[in-house]
Amino acid sequence: MISKQLAGEKAVEFIKADMTIGLGTGSTVYWTIHRLGKMVKNGLQIRAIPTSKQTESLAKELGIPMTSFSEVSQLDLTIDGADEIDTHFNLIKGGGGALLREKLVAAASKRFIIAADDSNLVHTLGKFPLPVEVVPFAWEVTAQRIASLNCKPVLRMNNKKPYITDNGNFILDCSFEKIENPLDLSEKLKLIPGVVETGLFIDMADLIIVGSKNDIRLIN
Numbered sequence: 001m002i003s004k005q006l007a008g009e010k011a012v013e014f015i016k017a018d019m020t021i022g023l024g025t026g027s028t029v030y031w032t033i034h035r036l037g038k039m040v041k042n043g044l045q046i047r048a049i050p051t052s053k054q055t056e057s058l059a060k061e062l063g064i065p066m067t068s069f070s071e072v073s074q075l076d077l078t079i080d081g082a083d084e085i086d087t088h089f090n091l092i093k094g095g096g097g098a099l100l101r102e103k104l105v106a107a108a109s110k111r112f113i114i115a116a117d118d119s120n121l122v123h124t125l126g127k128f129p130l131p132v133e134v135v136p137f138a139w140e141v142t143a144q145r146i147a148s149l150n151c152k153p154v155l156r157m158n159n160k161k162p163y164i165t166d167n168g169n170f171i172l173d174c175s176f177e178k179i180e181n182p183l184d185l186s187e188k189l190k191l192i193p194g195v196v197e198t199g200l201f202i203d204m205a206d207l208i209i210v211g212s213k214n215d216i217r218l219i220n
């Protein structure tokens with residue numbers, strides 16, 4: 001856990017006054033958001049767009065000023081975590097269920113920084129089941145179509161009921177084992193009716209902050 005804390009806290013060094021910041025979701029950016037809350041208390045002026053209701057309530061609790069896409073169309077920087085990071089900076093995200101808003105916020109950002117620990121670094125994506133957000137209607141058919149791409153989709157559950165995203169959708173966790181061509185897979189998934197978004201973030205990250213037990217590395 002300490003490694004995620006190190007990476008998450010290091011990320012705030014890239015936040016400067018007057019920036020609009022995208023705040024990711026998960027146990028790594030939890031530390032970023034806490035640090036940022038302290039900086040705001042000490043007078044730093046920024047505004048933030050959260051990538052989930054969970055992040056929004058934490059940021060509000062810490063007094064971080066919020067904005068939205070009705071007020072801004074571009075962010076200076078987004079800081080988020082990742083479930084897997086390959087050697088080409090492709091990511092699997094969505095372990096925390098926030099992949100759709102995370103992708104929208106990252107895509108609107110000039111700079112996208114990932115904070116993670118060394119267990120998230122992989123040679124080839126796919127060991128972590130790929131989260132795919134789908135509309136609830138006909139999800140069973142959508143799952144069959146996704147399965148025909150050579151994976152096992154499993155409907156994410158929460159207290160014996162389907163897990164519902166902040167956007168009112170379901171998530172299928174898809175075990176591919178090895179994703180040799182993430183761009184090709186992403187394109188195929190996006191062509192399936194019912195697929196809203198995938199957890200494949202291709203060539204979006206600008207900088208990876210990797211925490212380990214004793215140190216922090218920056219990869220860019």
Ligand code: 5RP
Pocket residue numbers: 004024025026027028029080081082083092093094095096097098099102
């Ligand atoms: C949430 C995400 C998270 O960034 C990802 O799951 C990593 O989380 P953590 O920082 O807890 O390891 O994509 O949808």
